[in-house]
Amino acid sequence: MRIVIQRVTEASVTVNEQITGAIGTGLLVLMGIEDADTEEDIQWLSNKIVNLRIFNDENGVMNLGIKEVNGDVLLVSQFTLHASTKKGNRPSYIKASKPETAIPMYEKMIKQLETDLGKKIQTGIFGADMKVRLLNDGPVTIVIDSKNKE
Template sequence: MRIVVQRVSEASVTVAGKITGEIGKGLMVLLGIEDADTDEDIRWLSGKITGLRIFDDENGVMNLGIKEAGGDILLVSQFTLHASTKKGNRPSYIKAAKPDISIPMYEKMIAQLEMDLGKKIATGIFGADMKVRLLNDGPVTICIDSKNKE
């Protein structure tokens, strides 16, 4: 699994003109799933997301996690995170999992994040043509790959 985590002041997802998920201060997480991903990848990444100390404390130092900061999470599926650009200029998405694998994994990630965060998270709609808006705070943007554990 690959994720892109962005600390945001606000973020939302719109599908067909209707907002399907929105948050104020928190984390917008783009999630890419591949065939080799397991429940262990979900647990590890969820722990990383909810444990990242990237919110400012009272001294303006990035020292707080999302729970301490009182933030929310918006999770958006994004198969293009597994794009391969090794050959030519047209990306290949062969590593991205097909819906029969990725939909259940996406749903498990939602459940795990809600459990680890202790509240509901906002989401997009899997496979939909989504319009994502966000105001990146900082900017703070972090890429994490569960296979490399970095």
């Protein structure tokens, strides 16, 4: 599982000109799923997302987690995070899970994040043509891959 986390002051996702999810201060999380992903990956990543200390404290130091700033999470599925660009100029998405595998994993991540965060999160619509709008704060952008825990 691969995620891109962006610290934002606001973010929203729109499908067919309708906002499906919107947040103020918090984290926009883009999530790509591959067949090798398990519930262990979900638990590990959710814990990372909720406990990352990437919000500024009173001294301007990134020392606070999302709970401490009462922030929100907007989770958006994005299969292109598993793009392979090794050969040629047209990315291959062979590693990205098909919807029958990915949708249940996406739904489990939503539930896990809500449990770990202690409140409802906002989402896009899996597989839809989504328009994501964000105001990146910092900018702070972090990439985490559950198969490459660095």
